[in-house]
Amino acid sequence: MVAPLRVGIAGLGTVGAEVVRLIETQSRALSARCGRGIRVVSVTARSKAKKRGVDLRGITWAKDPLAVAGDPDVDCFVELMGGDGEPALSAIQAALCAGKAVVTANKALLAKHGVSLAALAEAHGGTLNYEAAVGAAIPVVKTLREGLAGTEINRVYGILNGTCNYILTRMEQEALSFEDCLKDAQRLGYAEANPSFDVDGHDTAQKLAILASLAFGTKVAQSAVNVEGISSIAPADLRAAEELGYRVKLLGVAVRTAKGIEQRVHPTMIPKSSSIAQVMGVTNAVTIDGEGIPPITLVGPGAGGAATASAVVADIADVARGVRSLPFGRPVDKLQPVSKAPMERHEGGYYIRLMARDLAGTAATIATRLAEQKISIESIVQRHPDDAVVAASPRGKSAPVPVILITYATHEDAVYRALKAVQRDKVITGRPQVIRIEKN
C-alpha cells in the first residue's frame, strides 16, 4: 500500500475541526476509496487553548500557517483561515511553490488571486482544489470542471448566498420588509452584524467569478462582475412576482452572449416553474445550461461546518487518489481575460413597478414612451395601493396607484431611456423599481 497522504491544516474553526474529525472517523472508507490512508500531521490556529471537541494528540501544533505549509512532512496543505490576503496567501503560495497539493475553501482569495495561484500550481506540478469555496457540499466545481468537460456551457446561474435567500424567502412568505427580515436574520445568526458583504451581493460575486471561470475558461476576476444587492426589494415586488408567475431571487448569472461573457449579480425574477425558484431558505442551488441539453440543477447546503468540511475532505481524497486537475479546468495561459459587461447593453425582459399619479393618463404615457424605445409589453397590471383604499388625498388628487409591467426582451438602456421620459412627463411619483427577468 502507498504511504498515507500527510495533511497539514491551517485554521481550526468549525470547518477545520470537522475536517479533522471526518478524516479520523471516515478513515477506513477513505483508505478504501483512495488506496492509501489520509493522516493529519500538522495543524495551526489562532488559539491553541480553544476547546474544539476533536482529538489533536499526535498532531504537531505548528507556530503559524507558513510553518504548516513549509513542513516537509506535509504533502497536502489545507487552508481554512479565510480572508483575501495574509496569512492565507503567503502560506498557499509557499505550499504551491514546494509542489504540494493545496485544498482551500477560501472564495475571497480565489476571486482575487485565483489566476496567479493556479499558475503557481501548474508551474510546480501541484494542485489547487476548492470545491468548498462555492456552494459548500454541492459538487458544482467538480461538475463544471469534470462532469461537463465535453459540453459547451451557455449559462450558469444560481442562488449562491444563503443569507439573501433566507431574507427573500421570509419577505415573500410573511410579507415582511427587507429591514425586518435582515434584523431577524442577524438575531438568528444567518446574517453578520455588518451584512453588506452578503446582502449587497459581494459574496455571490466572488463565487460567481469562480463559476464563470470554470464554465467559460475566463480569468477569475471579481472586478468583472456587475453587482447589485437586495436592499431595494419591497414586499410589493414579491407579491407582484407571485401574481405574475415569478419569484425574486438574488442570482449570480454568468452567460455567454454575442458580446462576450456577462457576469452579474442582482435580484432577479425567475419563472416559478424553474428548479431554482423552488429553492427556499438558506439553501443554495446552481443551474447549468449546456449546449443541446436540458438544464442541470444542483441543490444543497451552501454553508455550514459539516457541509463545508464534506467538500474539503472530498478534495483531499482526490489528492490522495493522485488526481491532478487544472484549478480552473484549463491551463492558465488558455484562460481568457474578461471585463465587466456594460449593463446598459444587457438584453432581457424587465419587471417595472411605477407609482402612477393618475391611472388613465399614466398608462397611455408609459405605453407611448416604451413604444418610442421599441419595447414590447408582455403584461401590465394595475394594482390598488397596499392599503387598498384609493382615497382622495387631502389636496383632492387621487393617491398614487402601482402599475406593474413585464416587458419582452429589450436593451437595458432602452428601458432607462423610456423611464426617464416617463419621469419627465411627471405622471409618476418616486423612483421606478426595475428588476431583470431571467428565463429558464
Next chain:
Amino acid sequence: MVAPLRVGIAGLGTVGAEVVRLIETQSRALSARCGRGIRVVSVTARSKAKKRGVDLRGITWAKDPLAVAGDPDVDCFVELMGGDGEPALSAIQAALCAGKAVVTANKALLAKHGVSLAALAEAHGGTLNYEAAVGAAIPVVKTLREGLAGTEINRVYGILNGTCNYILTRMEQEALSFEDCLKDAQRLGYAEANPSFDVDGHDTAQKLAILASLAFGTKVAQSAVNVEGISSIAPADLRAAEELGYRVKLLGVAVRTAKGIEQRVHPTMIPKSSSIAQVMGVTNAVTIDGEGIPPITLVGPGAGGAATASAVVADIADVARGVRSLPFGRPVDKLQPVSKAPMERHEGGYYIRLMARDLAGTAATIATRLAEQKISIESIVQRHPDDAVVAASPRGKSAPVPVILITYATHEDAVYRALKAVQRDKVITGRPQVIRIEKN
C-alpha cells in the same frame, strides 16, 4: 504534449453519433482540459450504411465490437450498444483484460455484471467509467464516488425513470388514468411498445443498484432490489396526495437501516416541500442524505442523446486526464454482499385508501384494527366518491365512500395484518391501496 487518447466506439445510435460529434466540435476545449487530444480512431455498429449526420472519414470501421475492443490502436473502448449480455459483455471484458479504459452507458450490464467487470478493471489496471448509466448528464456517479468521498451516506433516493415521472405528472395535472397516460406516452415516444421495463420499475431498479453500491459499498445487484411499478396508482391517489401535502413519485430508495441496506423501487408519497417532489415530466433527480449535512439534490435530464453523450465524453475526458477511479469507489474485495430486504419489516409511514361500505361503522372498525397493531394514525380523510353523488345503490345500500389514512411510522407487516382484519370484518369493498411514505 502527450499523444492523443485513441477512442474506439461500439454502437453508433443517437448517443454514439453525438459522442463522435462532441469529440470533434469540442476538440480544442477537451485538449485544454485534458492536456492531450482525444481522437476517435475506430467505430462499429450494426449498419454501416445508416445516415448518422457525423463525419466518419479517417475512422476505421471495425467488423464487430470485439475488433474495436481488441484493436491495439484503441486506448479507450466506449460501449454504447446496450443490453445486459452479448456482444457488449465480451467486448468490455476483452478491453479490460487488455488493461484498457472502458466507458459505457449500459446500466443493465452493470446491474448484472458490474462486480465482475470492476474486478477485471482492477486486476488489469484499467478503468470502467459509466456516468451516463444513471441519470445521463446528471453527475450523480461522480458525486457519490468522488464529491462525497469523505461523507457517510445515509440514504440516496430519486426519480430515475423519465417515463414513469412523465406519466405520474400528467395523471396528477390532468386527472387522467394510468392507462390513458401510458397510451399518450407511447404515442409521443416517451414509452416503449412494451412498457413493462419502465412502468414496472425495472429500469429504476438497475440504476438504484448502481447508486446503492456507490453510496454504501455494496455489491451491485439488481436482485437485491424490491420492485413495484406504478400501474396500480389511481387519479384518486394523486388527488388525495395533493390534499394531504404530498406528491406520488416512482422512487428508487437505498437506505441504511439498523437491519442493513434496504433497496426498493415503488410509488412513494413524498412531502410536496421536498426538492424531489418539484421534479415534473421526464426530468430525473437524485437526493443524497449525507451524515450531518442537509440533503443534496441533483436535477436534470435522465435520458436523451445529447445528455447521455455529455456524460460519456466527460468519462472519456477523465480517462484522457489520467484519472483512474475504482469503478464502485472501493476495491471489489471491500464491497459487501447485499440481499433483498424483506419489505414486511420495512418501517415507515403509510398512505392507505379504502372504500368503506358504511362510513360510521367502518371508521371505528379501522381505528380498532390499526390500534390492535399499535399503528398510530396521523390523519384520516373521508372523501365523497369521485362522482360526488353519495347516492343510494339499487339495493338500498349507500355507495362505498373512500377513506384515506396516513399512519405514523410503523412496520409494514403490521399494516397488512390490520388491513386483513378490516377485510375480514367486511366493512370495506375491494382491495385497499397502500403507498409508502418517504420523509425528506
